[in-house]
Amino acid sequence: NAGVTQTPKFQVLKTGQSMTLQCAQDMNHNSMYWYRQDPGMGLRLIYYSASEGTTDKGEVPNGYNVSRLNKREFSLRLESAAPSQTSVYFCASRDNKYGYTFGSGTRLTVV
Amino acid sequence: RKEVEQDPGPFNVPEGATVAFNCTYSNSASQSFFWYRQDCRKEPKLLMSVYSSGNEDGRFTAQLNRASQYISLLIRDSKLSDSATYLCVVSPSGGSYIPTFGRGTSLIVHP
Numbered sequence: 001n002a003g004v005t006q007t008p009k010f011q012v013l014k015t016g017q018s019m020t021l022q023c024a025q026d027m028n029h030n031s032m033y034w035y036r037q038d039p040g041m042g043l044r045l046i047y048y049s050a051s052e053g054t055t056d057k058g059e060v061p062n063g064y065n066v067s068r069l070n071k072r073e074f075s076l077r078l079e080s081a082a083p084s085q086t087s088v089y090f091c092a093s094r095d096n097k098y099g100y101t102f103g104s105g106t107r108l109t110v111v
Numbered sequence: 112r113k114e115v116e117q118d119p120g121p122f123n124v125p126e127g128a129t130v131a132f133n134c135t136y137s138n139s140a141s142q143s144f145f146w147y148r149q150d151c152r153k154e155p156k157l158l159m160s161v162y163s164s165g166n167e168d169g170r171f172t173a174q175l176n177r178a179s180q181y182i183s184l185l186i187r188d189s190k191l192s193d194s195a196t197y198l199c200v201v202s203p204s205g206g207s208y209i210p211t212f213g214r215g216t217s218l219i220v221h222p
Binding site: 031033040041042043045048050058088090094098099100101102103104105 | 160198208209214
């Protein structure tokens with residue numbers, strides 16, 4: 001049981017480049033989330049998907065887009081990366097009883 | 112007032128000590144409560160859910176006080192391996208289950 005799998009684990013981008021962060025869960029969870037975590041800021045919600053086929057903005061959606069490809073997969077896209085998007089990104093999914101399960105994170109640096 | 116507030120610490124305690132953290136929340140409609148543990152440069156992992164009647168898991172005890180809108184985590188007989196950041200998580204009971212994370216309390220257990 002892999003839980004939540006995120007790829008890549010590390011990435012360095014130049015300003016203006018685009019990339020997609022991949023996330024997949026094998027726990028049959030309906031809800032999935034993308035967070036960023038910066039020092040001193042805690043976890044901030046970028047986008048979430050309450051169920052397959054739906055997505056909604058979170059606290060800090062600007063500069064990002066998401067796709068809920070199917071129940072398992074929820075991807076995050078940076079269309080034109082900026083240095084302010086340097087962060088650690090976590091994908092998570094939710095179980096009604098056991099709370100939120102996180103992927104191992106993507107450490108992104110935009111130069 | 113922030114939705115979920117935690118003392119950032121750090122709490123610096125010797126091995127074997129008992130330490131307690133509190134977390135206050137502002138949304139009285141919150142229904143689900145969790146404590147997560149996050150090690151440096153790792154993803155948050157569920158430590159325990161917090162139930163209305165309080166619950167215990169080995170050396171860890173969690174309690175909920177709805178009237179005063181706070182949850183607590185008590186760690187007895189602290190181990191070096193307990194050194195981490197402890198995140199308080201508050202969530203509604205339905206809808207998209209969007210959680211609100213506290214910024215975490217840092218615990219350092221020293222020999």
